[in-house]
Amino acid sequence: MSHGKQKQHVVGVDLGGTKILAAVFDGNFRVLSREKKNTRPELGVDGVIGRVAECVNEALAAAAVPHAAIAAIGIGIPGMVDRERGLVRIAPNLNWHELPLARLAERRLHFPAALINDVQAGTLAVKHQGAGRKLQNFVCMFIGTGIGGGIVLNSELYRGSSGMSGEIGHMVVVPEDGPKCGCGNRGCLESVASRSAIVRRVVAAIEKGRKSVVSDLCDGDMTRVRSRILAEAYREGDKLVRRIVDEAADYIGIGAANLINILNPQAVILGGGLMQALGEKLLPRIRKSAMAHVIGANPERVKILDSGLGDDAGIIGAGLAARAKVATAKERFFR
Amino acid sequence: MSHGKQKQHVVGVDLGGTKILAAVFDGNFRVLSREKKNTRPELGVDGVIGRVAECVNEALAAAAVPHAAIAAIGIGIPGMVDRERGLVRIAPNLNWHELPLARLAERRLHFPAALINDVQAGTLAVKHQGAGRKLQNFVCMFIGTGIGGGIVLNSELYRGSSGMSGEIGHMVVVPEDGPKCGCGNRGCLESVASRSAIVRRVVAAIEKGRKSVVSDLCDGDMTRVRSRILAEAYREGDKLVRRIVDEAADYIGIGAANLINILNPQAVILGGGLMQALGEKLLPRIRKSAMAHVIGANPERVKILDSGLGDDAGIIGAGLAARAKVATAKERFFR
Numbered sequence: 022m023s024h025g026k027q028k029q030h031v032v033g034v035d036l037g038g039t040k041i042l043a044a045v046f047d048g049n050f051r052v053l054s055r056e057k058k059n060t061r062p063e064l065g066v067d068g069v070i071g072r073v074a075e076c077v078n079e080a081l082a083a084a085a086v087p088h089a090a091i092a093a094i095g096i097g098i099p100g101m102v103d104r105e106r107g108l109v110r111i112a113p114n115l116n117w118h119e120l121p122l123a124r125l126a127e128r129r130l131h132f133p134a135a136l137i138n139d140v141q142a143g144t145l146a147v148k149h150q151g152a153g154r155k156l157q158n159f160v161c162m163f164i165g166t167g168i169g170g171g172i173v174l175n176s177e178l179y180r181g182s183s184g185m186s187g188e189i190g191h192m193v194v195v196p197e198d199g200p201k202c203g204c205g206n207r208g209c210l211e212s213v214a215s216r217s218a219i220v221r222r223v224v225a226a227i228e229k230g231r232k233s234v235v236s237d238l239c240d241g242d243m244t245r246v247r248s249r250i251l252a253e254a255y256r257e258g259d260k261l262v263r264r265i266v267d268e269a270a271d272y273i274g275i276g277a278a279n280l281i282n283i284l285n286p287q288a289v290i291l292g293g294g295l296m297q298a299l300g301e302k303l304l305p306r307i308r309k310s311a312m313a314h315v316i317g318a319n320p321e322r323v324k325i326l327d328s329g330l331g332d333d334a335g336i337i338g339a340g341l342a343a344r345a346k347v348a349t350a351k352e353r354f355f356r
Numbered sequence: 357m358s359h360g361k362q363k364q365h366v367v368g369v370d371l372g373g374t375k376i377l378a379a380v381f382d383g384n385f386r387v388l389s390r391e392k393k394n395t396r397p398e399l400g401v402d403g404v405i406g407r408v409a410e411c412v413n414e415a416l417a418a419a420a421v422p423h424a425a426i427a428a429i430g431i432g433i434p435g436m437v438d439r440e441r442g443l444v445r446i447a448p449n450l451n452w453h454e455l456p457l458a459r460l461a462e463r464r465l466h467f468p469a470a471l472i473n474d475v476q477a478g479t480l481a482v483k484h485q486g487a488g489r490k491l492q493n494f495v496c497m498f499i500g501t502g503i504g505g506g507i508v509l510n511s512e513l514y515r516g517s518s519g520m521s522g523e524i525g526h527m528v529v530v531p532e533d534g535p536k537c538g539c540g541n542r543g544c545l546e547s548v549a550s551r552s553a554i555v556r557r558v559v560a561a562i563e564k565g566r567k568s569v570v571s572d573l574c575d576g577d578m579t580r581v582r583s584r585i586l587a588e589a590y591r592e593g594d595k596l597v598r599r600i601v602d603e604a605a606d607y608i609g610i611g612a613a614n615l616i617n618i619l620n621p622q623a624v625i626l627g628g629g630l631m632q633a634l635g636e637k638l639l640p641r642i643r644k645s646a647m648a649h650v651i652g653a654n655p656e657r658v659k660i661l662d663s664g665l666g667d668d669a670g671i672i673g674a675g676l677a678a679r680a681k682v683a684t685a686k687e688r689f690f691r
Contacts, residue, residue, distance in 0.1 A: 158517045170618070174509065181620025182493045183657070188617040191651040193610045194531055204651045275528045279614065282523040283505070285516025316526040316539045322518070 030086055031343035032077055032094040032132070035139065035335030036069075038062060038114025038166060039247075043076040044336040045084040045091075050344070053084035055336070062115050066125070069115065074129050093133040093350075095343030096126060097142035097335045099166075101184075104342075107136055113203075114166065135346035140187060142338025143328075144171025144178060147290050150337055152326040158286045161328070162189060163293035164273065165248070167203070168211045172284070190215065192279060194272050210276045214269040216295045220246045222265045233261040248298035255299055269295075270303045274310020281315045281323050292328035300327045365421055366678035367412055367429040367467070370474065370670030371404075373397060373449025373501065374582075378411040379671040380419040380426075385679070389419035390671070397450050401460070404450065409464050428468040428685075430678030431461060432477035432670045434501075436519075439677075442471055448538075449501065470681035475522060477673025478663070479506025479513060482625050485672055487661040493621045496663070497524060498628035499608065500583070502538070503546040507619070525550065527614060529607050545611045549604040551630045555581045557600045568596040583633035590634060604630075605638045609645025616650045616658050627663035635662045 029048030034041065041060050045053045058076045060069060073096070081088065100112025107123025109115075126134040137145075144161045147153040153161070153173060161171040168190030172179040180186055190211035191204055199208020200218070212218055224243045227233050235254050239245040254262040277289045289311070296303065308325045312318045328334055364383030369376065376395050380388045393411045395404060408431070416423065435447025442458025444450075461469040472480075479496045482488040488496070488508060496506040503525030507514040515521055525546035526539055534543020535553070547553055559578045562568050570589050574580040589597040612624045624646070631638065643660045647653045663669055 172618070174514065179509065179619075182622045183620060185652065185657075186618065186620035188620075188651050191617045191649070192614045193529070193649050196529055196607070196610055206649050206651070272531070275531055279527045280618065282526045283507070283521065283615065283618065284514075285518060285521035285523075287517045314526070314528050314541050316523050316541070317520065322520075 028090065028092040028347075030090045031092055031340050031347065032080065033336040033338070033340030033343060034073055034077065034094060034096045035142070035339055036060065036073060036096055036115070037099055037139070037335075038112075041073055041076045042332065042336050043073070043080040044333070044340065045080050045086050046340045046344075047086075050340065052333070052336075053086060054080045055333075056080040056083060060115070066117065066120060070122075070125055070129055073126065077130060088131065091132045092347045093135060093343040094126065094130060095135045095137060095142075095339035095341065095346065096122065097137050097139040097339040097342075098122070099139045102136045102138045104136055107134065109136065133346055133350065135342040137339060137342040139335055139338075140169035140171050141178060141180075142342060143169075143292055143330075143334035144173060144187075144338070145341050146330055146334040146337035147171070147292065147328050148173055148176070148178075149341060151292075151328045151330040151334065152288065152290045156287045158284070159288040159290055160189075160280045160284060160286050161290045161292060162273065162277065162280075163334070164215060164291065164296055165294035166215060166217050168215050168273075168276075168293075170280070174284075189276060189280065192276055194275055210272060214272040214276070216248050216251070216293075219251060219265055219269050219295070223251070223262055226261055226265075231261050234259045235262060248294040251295075252298035252302075255302060266299065266303070267306060270306040271310040273303075274307045274312075275314055277307060277311040277325060278314030281311065286323065288324040288326050290326050290328050292330060292334050294332075296327060297331045363425065363427045365425045366427055366675050366682065367415065368671040368673070368675030368678060369408055369412065369429060369431045370477070370674055371395065371408060371431055371450070372434055372474070372670075376408055376411045377667065377671050378408070378415040379668070379675065380415050380421050381675045381679075382421075385675065387668070387671075388421060389415045390668075391415040391418065395450070401452065401455060405457075405460055405464055408461065412465060423466065426467045427682045428470060428678040429461065429465060430470045430472060430477075430674035430676065430681065431457065432472050432474040432674040432677070433457070434474045437471045437473045439471055442469065444471065468681055468685065470677040472674060472677040474670055474673075475504035475506050476513060476515075477677060478504075478627055478665075478669035479508060479522075479673070480676050481665055481669040481672035482506075482627065482663050483508055483511070483513075484676060486627075486663045486665040486669065487623065487625045491622045493619070494623040494625055495524075495615045495619060495621050496625045496627060497608065497612065497615075498669070499550060499626065499631055500629035501550060501552050503550050503608075503611075503628075505615070509619075524611060524615065527611055529610050545607060549607040549611070551583050551586070551628075554586060554600055554604050554630070558586070558597055561596055561600075566596050569594045570597060583629040586630075587633035587637075590637060601634065601638070602641060605641040606645040608638075609642045609647075610649055612642060612646040612660060613649030616646065621658060623659040623661050625661050625663050627665060627669050629667075631662060632666045 101110035170187035170189030195208035202212035436445035505522035505524030530543030537547035
């Protein structure tokens with residue numbers, strides 16, 4: 022009997038190109054512990070899976086939850102995922118292609134594993150526990166290394182006709198001579214407003230001789246510049262960072278307005294590393310830019326909100342995927 | 357008995373700011389006749405409704421269908437419509453606000469009247485009889501005086517959280533210093549790629565001294581320039597018109613790509629006056645521009661199609677709204 026209760030715990034892992042986050046959830050889906058590790062994709066598949074396992078084991082230890090209590094693990098992946106087959110189709114930041122990750126993780130960790138795209142995970146989390154809890158129609162924008170989007174219509178994740186919906190980072194916002202984007206096109210929202218784009222522009226300006234506190238904050242090592250350093254420079258009033266980050270916010274507002282004009286959602290909800298670090302500064306500016314481009318704009322028309330989940334969106338969504346896997350397994354069992 | 361059969365006919369009216377189109381449909385929803393009239397909004401509400409009635413009566417006469425055979429009329433409106441209450445909320449091109457048009461039309465024509473937004477009508481038509489017949493998820497772009505969009509998800513028209521979805525003409529495609537749009541913002545797709553925007557640019561260039569066959573084709577009366585004259589000039593190889601129309605096609609392609617990246621539809625389907633007049637010339641260019649901006653572009657990913665309905669999309673959609681009204685009335689009767 023106690024065994025049945027124990028097996029209600031799940032683990033959620035947010036496996037990014039830079040860092041791994043893991044959390045243990047109890048039967049009421051409360052977070053019992055969180056752990057964090059660098060991903061180090063250069064270690065290869067086994068190396069990265071090993072680091073995931075370490076991170077999970079440390080989270081279990083921190084929560085004092087035994088292995089045997091875990092019903093399933095969910096893993097959020099920055100790439101295309103075949104959920105049915107537990108396959109990573111392609112994850113550029115991890116350099117993975119057609120990898121049977123669910124099976125490999127199960128072999129290493131000994132609990133059932135579910136995969137989920139990281140943006141879909143974040144969107145599910147926003148719907149279940151974040152600013153989208155009481156909404157039926159909304160769009161999430163996650164702004165970090167890239168810019169990803171999740172669309173919820175009639176309270177369900179809208180995946181599109183082949184599971185590729187929500188590529189909002191590749192909306193064209195600078196049609197002529199925009200910067201080159203990782204996707205090969207030019208002028209995508211991601212190429213001007215992602216954290217990586219902001220860092221690239223700040224570093225390029227500093228290398229050209231522009232002064233900025235960023236040089237001090239990263240001790241001269243520009244590869245260390247991430248959202249946190251940008252946020253510190255922004256708060257200190259650094260002119261270069263302010264100008265570039267504010268421009269990014271204006272573009273994010275245009276992207277939000279496009280989504281609003283097309284989809285007429287109840288809200289656009291912002292998340293991801295950049296929002297986590299600088300949300301309270303950027304949100305008013307994003308709102309202003311969006312409202313200047315929404316047709317029939319008024320405060321009742323649409324809300325532009327912070328996710329309310331910060332860095333937790335990914336692990337919560339992965340945890341939800343784990344719970345869904347348990348539920349599906351039970352259904353199959355009782356069928 | 358014959359009475360029951362007779363009452364299966366419906367009338368569809370496409371009431372635009374420039375012209376009125378009316379068609380009579382038989383019980384199998386085949387078009388029996390079509391008529392066309394100028395709208396002349398300056399005549400005011402009664403004047404315009406009178407012209408609608410004339411147009412409908414001429415269509416009935418042409419089809420040799422008696423008044424008594426008509427079960428209902430559907431009227432497509434370029435504006436916001438309250439379908440339940442038969443109210444035109446706002447139709448800028450007709451200069452109408454809060455007008456109980458269904459009641460006024462019923463009083464004049466003596467059959468039940470249903471109202472529908474013109475873009476929603478066109479989208480329904482594409483789903484039922486056009487290029488969207490066998491598709492579950494697609495987006496329509498109608499390019500004429502303005503640019504409107506209809507979104508079909510899971511085989512149903514997606515209206516958004518307050519019926520305002522599909523304002524794709526107000527996607528921002530020229531973020532800095534774009535031309536002023538009718539909506540008050542700048543750089544909207546409509547401000548660079550609608551038929552009106554194209555005409556405005558062509559006329560402005562001619563007035564600045566640029567040579568173009570358009571001056572001859574319209575006998576010097578620039579107010580007469582519409583899609584047909586643009587099409588003629590384009591086919592004759594007029595350099596000015598080619599440049600401006602091709603630029604518009606490139607922007608339409610960017611708009612289509614944005615919709616594809618966001619929604620992952622099976623197809624983007626193009627209609628409206630400009631496509632009717634120049635579709636076969638523009639479609640290849642629109643496709644090329646779209647595919648250059650779609651992430652993971654390949655011919656299987658998405659199709660970009662002509663509606664296949666030309667000018668008929670509006671009347672067919674209005675006819676479908678009329679049929680839906682009859683069906684609803686019958687349901688009520690038998691309940």
